[in-house]
Amino acid sequence: MNEFSDNFHTEIKLRTVFISLALLPGGACTLDGASDYEAEGTAGLQQSADIPALPQAVTNNAVVSVTTMNGEYLVSFAGLGEGRTHSDTLDSTWVFDANTREWAEAASLPGGVGRLAAVAAAVGDLAYIFGGYSVAEDGTEVSTPWVHSFDPASGQFEERAEMPVPVDDAVAVTFEHRYVYLISGWHDLGNVNLVQRYDTIENSWSQATPIPGPAVFGHAGGIVFNTIVYCDGVAIAAHENQGRDFVAVSDCYQGIIDASDSRRIDWRVVEAHPGLPRYRMAATGAEELGGVLFIGGSENPYNYDGIGYDGEPSEPVAHALLFNTANAKWQVLPISGTATMDHRGLLHFDGSFVTIGGMEAGQQVTSRLYSYAE
Helix, strand or coil: CCECCCCCCEEECCCCCCEECCCCCCCCCCHHHHHHCCCCCCCCEEEECCCCCCCCCCECCEEEEEEECCEEEEEEEEEECCCCCHHHEEEEEEEEECCCCEEEECCCCCCCCCCECCEEEEECCEEEEECCEEECCCCCEEECCCEEEEECCCCEEEECCCCCCCCECCEEEEECCCEEEEECCEECCEEECCEEEEECCCCEEEEECCCCCCCCECCEEEEECCEEEEECCEEEEECCCCCEEEEECCCEEEEEECCCCCCCEEEEEECCCCCCCCECCEEEEEHHHCEEEEECCECCCECCCCEECCCCECCECCCEEEEECCCCEEEEECEECCCCECCCCCEEECCEEEEECCEEHHHEECCCEEEEEC
16 A cells, blocks of 8 residues: 655646746855865776777667676666657666676667656666656656566566656665665656655565755765765746746755655755756765765756757766765865766765766767776
């Protein structure tokens, strides 16, 4: 039985409106003041492209790494092809086997349509893919409710309980090798402030404590032990008698999951990271670094084609950010290499952090994988 109440709100606005770049309360610092945030311990990240590229260029794809008794796998679900139009949405599934060092195409994603902004998470030997949205020829976008598990060893999908409130462009984190939390995101015509918890054992959904800040999409985050951290994204701002705009959000939040009831989350505001808010960063919990790591993204939120809601082409940001969950301090991490944006996750694989696909400068959709390590 789903345990959903009316304790959530929906903010309605079509995605194609003009975006206001004014920040909501709690604006971020500029990079000129970045030294105030820096902590000792990590000098920077080295980028390499030593993992074979995907057989096709793709961006905004749901990605996940799965570790089994037989080895490690990388999986890329759906996304957008290099043409960057509605007809370039993909339903493909690609699996990289660490043993063979090769990519193989598995069965297409169930549902019969290409999807953008789906999210994926790993629990045990399986990957789970949640939602996403389809784009029709007339530009209509629909959030899909579908949830499937995927076995990277066999290449088989299994249908799971649908999301009570379908979302895309959400943040997904895994807790206790059992639960997957979907944090905020977009639902058809607006953002929701829900935190939806999926129980992979019971195949059931319940509502966790909603987020305290603006409902957003395109935000990024991760989990370290029982601590969730997410930042940025795009919210909706209403103007008296003048409609509503998309607004870049600079807020960051930390949520502590209750040990006795994992539906309860103690949400707290934490200081915004240095610089402008970013859209669609790659992020993950990084226990070895002591916090949550954010890489890339863009300072100019955009539609799925990489063109900003302000009409200007969006470009990726080159450096990374680390939020230390012990002392709540930020550190700016330089990266030498190619800047990327339009990610759905940052993966742990083969001792490093990995992005799959995305957009490089000039809104170029790439097939490359980049790994990052100290």
